Amino acid sequence: MIAKQREKPDELIAYELLSKRKQLSEQEKRRYRSLAKGFEGEVMFDTYLDKLAGEHIILKDLLIHHNKYCQIDSILLKNGKIYLFEIKNFIGEYYWDDDNLFMLNQVEIDNPLVQRDRAHSILRRLLQSLDIRLPLVSYLIFVNPECSIFQAPLDKQIILPTQMNRFIKQFPITANITSQEKEASEKLAANHIEHYPFNQFPSYQYDQLEKGIPCYQCGEMATYPQKQGIECRLCGNLEKGSEVIMRICSEYQFLFPERKITSTSIYNWSDGMISRRRIFRILQQYYEKKGEHRCHYFE
Numbered sequence: 001m002i003a004k005q006r007e008k009p010d011e012l013i014a015y016e017l018l019s020k021r022k023q024l025s026e027q028e029k030r031r032y033r034s035l036a037k038g039f040e041g042e043v044m045f046d047t048y049l050d051k052l053a054g055e056h057i058i059l060k061d062l063l064i065h066h067n068k069y070c071q072i073d074s075i076l077l078k079n080g081k082i083y084l085f086e087i088k089n090f091i092g093e094y095y096w097d098d099d100n101l102f103m104l105n106q107v108e109i110d111n112p113l114v115q116r117d118r119a120h121s122i123l124r125r126l127l128q129s130l131d132i133r134l135p136l137v138s139y140l141i142f143v144n145p146e147c148s149i150f151q152a153p154l155d156k157q158i159i160l161p162t163q164m165n166r167f168i169k170q171f172p173i174t175a176n177i178t179s180q181e182k183e184a185s186e187k188l189a190a191n192h193i194e195h196y197p198f199n200q201f202p203s204y205q206y207d208q209l210e211k212g213i214p215c216y217q218c219g220e221m222a223t224y225p226q227k228q229g230i231e232c233r234l235c236g237n238l239e240k241g242s243e244v245i246m247r248i249c250s251e252y253q254f255l256f257p258e259r260k261i262t263s264t265s266i267y268n269w270s271d272g273m274i275s276r277r278r279i280f281r282i283l284q285q286y287y288e289k290k291g292e293h294r295c296h297y298f299e
């Protein structure tokens, strides 16, 4: 049972959208790559947890606060225990030396054990304050099979890519969810914080962004209008007009929540690729006129 789903972080969505419409700086590219890699690793780990036998509860991507904020990649409640997983999507070769992690070229990197132990300690204190008495066990998971880690300490609860399948299989298959686990998962889910107050977000302005319609399939700004919708010059993908309009409306709304959605604003955003009248018809059909609803448009 999944008590809390994973969602793509807003910052990552913003970079995905912006990278199609502007040249990202080197710093932005690094941040984008790191967010994308982190998210891919977490999703990869989800596919392992999908294979877990027996009953259990999973909470993905939990943001908690107990004196400090802490993002927890995955929590599993199973067999009377709470498991915390700190997931790393490293690619390449690394080695441990005296509890520090280095790349093969001897560059030391941020110690993921420190991150895991910080998460463990914040979660442990939160569990105490919520009167949850299940034991907490934390693991550091290197999930990507294209990663080799040498000299990993054996006593630090580190799971390497080659150990993943065996690690998942060692959980007993007969487990049932207990009321204590259920109650604990409900309390944890209720303590999830929706928005990290210090979230980083890329900065951009409307005028900096290229107008037009990125291809749904390959993401390139290489589309041109066709009778039924828009077609991509590069990959040949054809997308239906109504779907294109809905897609660029939600993109526009995400990037510029303070701007009004009108047939003219979306017409300009698409660089005139779809007629105002067609945009208006779709807005009429799928969006509420200005009113109570979040997705509204203006004439």
Ligand SMILES: [Zn+2]
Residues within 6 Å of the ligand: 215, 216, 217, 218, 219, 220, 232, 233, 234, 235, 236, 237
């Ligand atoms: Zn394309």
